[in-house]
Amino acid sequence: MLELYIGNKNYSSWSLRPWLLLKHFAIPFTEHMVSVAGRDYNPLLKPLAGNARVPSLHDNGFQVWESIAIAEYLAEQHPAMWPADRLARARARSIAAEMHAGFAKLRTAMPMNLKLKLKGKAASPEVQRDIERIVEIWEEARGQFATGDGPYLFGDFSVADAMYAPIVWRLHIYNVALPPVAAAYSAAMLAHPAMLEWYRAALLESEAHAHYDNLAEDYGGPRP
């Protein structure tokens, strides 16, 4: 039996990744939500995961933590989670790992907070570099590796899409303008039924954390 421990849907960007994978591939699981607030260390999470963080997947009680490791664990049972072509699969793994390890400037400047939709502001040079690299990654995947009719990075939905899903939300929330290929990819992701399910649930949550919510003013307030 699979149990996924996740943080608040409004804020927990890491939790979204394995949750989306499980949903997209229609894998049965039970979800448990815990409170997260951008803490460096939360002792309450220690019984759930060795790294005291969510997401954490429990498979008949065996714990798997770190979003990328959870994705790999699931993909062993469901190989369609990675592209079938060997080189496409290698590239998908590279960009998934790059996401897992990087983009700290963007993640700090633009936390996921699904209750916000802001006018936006000019990015700092460091954040702009992250944005440009993300656009480059998406354009290359779509242009060189996407097969079939699927609108996702490699055509069909894969671990790579799950890893970039919170970035799609962040760029949308903070109104970052995207060139056509990246904009089309973003629109496809935002229309994904599981992304919408997560979003609707996030809107119903009541837990609030000022250090995330207060960014609204800095980004020009709400946009229509």
Ligand SMILES: N[C@@H](CCC(=O)N[C@@H](CS)C(=O)NCC(=O)O)C(=O)O
């Ligand atoms: N590298 C980890 C990051 C996990 C992480 O930072 N999770 C946050 C929530 S998004 C957390 O558990 N924070 C603890 C807290 O705020 O109490 C992963 O990929 O799963």
